[in-house]
Amino acid sequence: MAETADVVVVGGGCIGTSIAWQLARRGAGRVIMLEKTGIASGATGWSSAIVRMHYTHEPLIKMALFGRRMFENFEDEVGGDSGFRRVGFLVVLPPEDVPAARRVVGLQRGLGIDATMLSLEEIAEIEPRLSLEGVVAGTWEPDSGHADGSSTANSFAAAARNAGADLRIGAEVTGVQPGDGSSIRISTTTGDIEAGSVVMASGYRTSALLEPLGVELPIKPVRHSIAVVERTADFGPQHPVISDHIQNGYYRPEGADLVLLGDHDPLEGDIDHDIETDKQPPPTSIARHTARFANRFPSEADAMYRRGYTGTYDTTPDFQPALGAVKAIPGLFVAVGFSGHGFKLSPSVGRIMSDVVLEGETDVADISMFRVERFAEGDLVTAPEGYGTRSLA
Ligand SMILES: Cc1cc2nc3c(=O)[nH]c(=O)nc-3n(C[C@H](O)[C@H](O)[C@H](O)COP(=O)(O)OP(=O)(O)OC[C@H]3O[C@@H](n4cnc5c(N)ncnc54)[C@H](O)[C@@H]3O)c2cc1C
Known part of the structure; x- marks a missing residue:
C-alpha cells in the first residue's frame, strides 16, 4: 500500500x-x-542570485519586492543565511530602452520601491569607473543586490x-x-x-x-555560461550589480575581488537535454563575457579569468x-x-x-x-x- x-x-x-x-x-x-x-x-x-525589482509586469515587481524584503530580513524570518548583499542594482540603457525603463521605474515607485531614472552624470556619480559608451540613461535601485543560491x-x-x-x-x-x-x-x-x-x-x-x-508545458533546458574574473588590485571598492542593456550582459560582484559575468539573452546558450553532465563553458562565451566587462570597465582589461561554469535556464516560450x-x-x-x-x-x-x-x-x-x-x-x-x-x- x-x-x-x-x-x-x-x-x-x-x-x-x-x-x-x-x-x-x-x-x-x-x-x-x-x-x-x-x-x-x-x-x-x-545561479548568479541577483536580487532586483526591475520588471516590466507589475505582478513580477510585487513578487520581487516580496523577495527583496525577505532577503533583507532573512535570518529573522527564515533562519540561517541567504548570502544577501545590498550593493545596489544599476541598469545602463541604450536610447531604445529608455521609454520602457521609465515605465518600469514609474510602476516600481507606485509600489513604494526606491527606484530612480539616472542621467549620465548621476550614473558617473554612482560608478565613476564605468565607460558610458552607448549609454544614454540608467535606472538605480539602492536596496537591491545579490544573494547566494x-x-x-x-x-x-x-x-x-x-x-x-x-x-x-x-x-x-x-x-x-x-x-x-x-x-x-x-x-x-x-x-x-x-x-x-x-x-x-x-x-x-x-x-x-x-x-x-x-x-x-513547453520548457527547454538552455545551458548558460558564467565567467568568473578577479578584478585588478587597484580597482578599489566593490561596484554595484550592473545590468548592461547595450552589451546584453551583467557584472555581479562576488566577495572582495571577484566578478561573475553573464548573458542577458534568455536564449544565449545551447539547448541541452544532457544538461546534468558537467560541462565547461565554450571558450567563445568566456571571451564574450570578458570583452564586455573590459569595455564597460576600461581599467579591467587585465582582470584575471579565474574559472567558468554552466547552469540551466528552464526556458518557456x-x-x-x-x-x-x-x-x-x-x-x-x-x-x-x-x-x-x-x-x-x-x-x-x-x-x-x-x-x-x-x-x-x-x-x-x-x-x-x-x-x-x-x-x-x-x-x-x-x-x-x-x-x-x-x-x-
Ligand atoms: C547561470 C545562472 C544564473 C542565474 N542568475 C540568476 C539571477 O541572477 N537572478 C535570478 O533571480 N535568477 C537567476 N537564475 C535563475 C534561477 O537560478 C532559477 O530560476 C532558479 O534557481 C530555479 O529554481 P528551481 O527550484 O525552480 O529549479 P532547480 O534549482 O533546477 O531545482 C529543481 C530541482 O528538482 C530536482 N528534480 C528534477 N527532477 C526531479 C525528479 N524527477 N524527482 C525529484 N527531484 C527532481 C532537481 O534535481 C533540482 O534540484 C540563474 C540561473 C542560472 C543557471
Whole structure:
C-alpha cells in the first residue's frame, strides 16, 4: 500500500524548498519534499542570485519586492543565511530602452520601491569607473543586490525540516498519476505516495513527468555560461550589480575581488537535454563575457579569468514561469519554467504556492498571467517594446 501525505513537493531547488517551508510552517499537515540529487543541485546552485525589482509586469515587481524584503530580513524570518548583499542594482540603457525603463521605474515607485531614472552624470556619480559608451540613461535601485543560491535553498530546507517537513534526498519521482479522485499518486525510486496535493517544482524535467497527463508545458533546458574574473588590485571598492542593456550582459560582484559575468539573452546558450553532465563553458562565451566587462570597465582589461561554469535556464516560450493550479487535474500544482530569473522570486513563490494550495488564492500578486493553460491556449505573456523578453526585465 502506498504511503500517504497531505502535500508532496517535487524538487529541492530554491523554489521547492521555499514552498515546502511555507507549507510546513502554515500547518499543511504531512508535507514531504522529494529531491533526486541534492538541495540546490540544479539551477539554484549555479545561479548568479541577483536580487532586483526591475520588471516590466507589475505582478513580477510585487513578487520581487516580496523577495527583496525577505532577503533583507532573512535570518529573522527564515533562519540561517541567504548570502544577501545590498550593493545596489544599476541598469545602463541604450536610447531604445529608455521609454520602457521609465515605465518600469514609474510602476516600481507606485509600489513604494526606491527606484530612480539616472542621467549620465548621476550614473558617473554612482560608478565613476564605468565607460558610458552607448549609454544614454540608467535606472538605480539602492536596496537591491545579490544573494547566494546554495545558502538560500539550504536555509529554506533547514527551516522546512524544523517546521516538520520530511525532506527526502535521493528520491526521484518517476511518475505522476491522478489517484482515486481526491488525490495524486506519485511513483518514486523509493516507493509510491498518495497525496492530497502535489506541487511540481522540478524545473525543466517537469514537462516529461506531466506529458502523460496531457499537460502542455513547453520548457527547454538552455545551458548558460558564467565567467568568473578577479578584478585588478587597484580597482578599489566593490561596484554595484550592473545590468548592461547595450552589451546584453551583467557584472555581479562576488566577495572582495571577484566578478561573475553573464548573458542577458534568455536564449544565449545551447539547448541541452544532457544538461546534468558537467560541462565547461565554450571558450567563445568566456571571451564574450570578458570583452564586455573590459569595455564597460576600461581599467579591467587585465582582470584575471579565474574559472567558468554552466547552469540551466528552464526556458518557456514567453520566458515566464508556469505558476498555480493545473485546472484539469484537481490537486496538481506547478511552479516551474522560471527561464533564468527565478531565484529572486523564490521567497514570494513559496508564499504564493502555499496560499494557492491551502486557500485556493493568493494576495501577493495577480498570478493569472502565469497559468499553465496559457501554453495550450496560445495566450503567451508579452512585453511592451519587447523589453522584458530581451533582458528578462
Ligand atoms: C547561470 C545562472 C544564473 C542565474 N542568475 C540568476 C539571477 O541572477 N537572478 C535570478 O533571480 N535568477 C537567476 N537564475 C535563475 C534561477 O537560478 C532559477 O530560476 C532558479 O534557481 C530555479 O529554481 P528551481 O527550484 O525552480 O529549479 P532547480 O534549482 O533546477 O531545482 C529543481 C530541482 O528538482 C530536482 N528534480 C528534477 N527532477 C526531479 C525528479 N524527477 N524527482 C525529484 N527531484 C527532481 C532537481 O534535481 C533540482 O534540484 C540563474 C540561473 C542560472 C543557471
